[in-house]
Amino acid sequence: MSASPRPEGLKPVPARIASVSVAEAKRPADRPTAAAEGRMTEAAEGREATGPRSRTTADAERRNATAADGHAMQATGGRATLVGCGPGDPDLLTVRAMKAIQAADAILFDALIDPAILDLARPGARRIDVGKRRGRHAMHQTAINALIVRLAREGLHVVRLKGGDPFVFGRGGEELDSLRAAGVAVTVVPGVTAACAAAASLQVPLTHRDVARSVHFVTGHGSDGALPSHDWAALARAGGTIAAYMDSGTLDRLSAALIAAGLDAATPAVAVENASREGERHLFGTVESLAVALATQAFEGPVLVLIGAVVGLANIGAAEVRLAA
Numbered sequence: 001m002s003a004s005p006r007p008e009g010l011k012p013v014p015a016r017i018a019s020v021s022v023a024e025a026k027r028p029a030d031r032p033t034a035a036a037e038g039r040m041t042e043a044a045e046g047r048e049a050t051g052p053r054s055r056t057t058a059d060a061e062r063r064n065a066t067a068a069d070g071h072a073m074q075a076t077g078g079r080a081t082l083v084g085c086g087p088g089d090p091d092l093l094t095v096r097a098m099k100a101i102q103a104a105d106a107i108l109f110d111a112l113i114d115p116a117i118l119d120l121a122r123p124g125a126r127r128i129d130v131g132k133r134r135g136r137h138a139m140h141q142t143a144i145n146a147l148i149v150r151l152a153r154e155g156l157h158v159v160r161l162k163g164g165d166p167f168v169f170g171r172g173g174e175e176l177d178s179l180r181a182a183g184v185a186v187t188v189v190p191g192v193t194a195a196c197a198a199a200a201s202l203q204v205p206l207t208h209r210d211v212a213r214s215v216h217f218v219t220g221h222g223s224d225g226a227l228p229s230h231d232w233a234a235l236a237r238a239g240g241t242i243a244a245y246m247d248s249g250t251l252d253r254l255s256a257a258l259i260a261a262g263l264d265a266a267t268p269a270v271a272v273e274n275a276s277r278e279g280e281r282h283l284f285g286t287v288e289s290l291a292v293a294l295a296t297q298a299f300e301g302p303v304l305v306l307i308g309a310v311v312g313l314a315n316i317g318a319a320e321v322r323l324a325a
Ligand SMILES: C[S@@+](CC[C@H](N)C(=O)[O-])C[C@H]1O[C@@H](n2cnc3c(N)ncnc32)[C@H](O)[C@@H]1O
Pocket: 087, 088, 162, 163, 164, 165, 166, 167, 168, 169, 170, 192, 193, 194, 195, 198, 244, 245, 246, 247, 272, 273, 274, 275, 276, 277, 302, 303, 304
């Protein structure tokens, strides 16, 4: 398949070059402010994280959540809200998300949630860090599910903060399932997903009438860390934009699979690290060259890869991209 033609008047990104922009890093991306650190009143490790439990155990827990539990929940007034916090920049938080945070009695948050977002919570709200932070493991998903249910049963309004959108590779579905089974009233607040934030930073339209008629969100790793077996032929044939949520160095295999399935090796691609966050960086190339180029960069923040002809529409000036010599 060939990359689609570029509409007139839009500057091309040179193919097969790797270009990097390094936005000024004013603050390490994951590092909370001292104020926010002081408010992290509870840490997940060693308390709720009791290690992986079997699927059977999780299923049994769900079965044990009876209708009576549901009635009890209504009596306590406890409830839960799954909130998408966007890709990192607090300005990308929705008004509804902000209101939910301000109304929370207890907040469970992941590592990528900006401290400024936590600062929106009222002083008395409990803040519980369930993410991977400073060398310790994240709380296991089943333990997070159980904790939300337990706090809601105590009558609290529990707000679960998640990066991006809760339902895009965010395990929001698992938490929703658990809350429904336990009879806990739950609402969901959508968030700006990383692909949209990365595209906006680069002024890359994820779809374009002349270039891409579809957009495909794919994950670069399954629960075992390996590259999932996507329908590569369908992705290559679709001619749309592929947004790959990656963090496990599987880009080389993902690119090879797409090319083997028929995607033009010269299809433009870009890796965006820390979209919307301090230290945002971009690395341009092609679906063939990007993985090798990426291996030479010390990208440590979250990385989103966009593949498709639309990447050729990037506004390099707006993205502050410095072309490699
Ligand atoms: C577990 S998924 C969560 C996705 C999230 N629910 C969303 O809608 O964006 C984590 C992956 O999202 C991507 N990601 C999240 N935030 C990002 C950001 N600010 N910049 C680049 N990629 C990001 C990375 O690929 C990261 O490995």
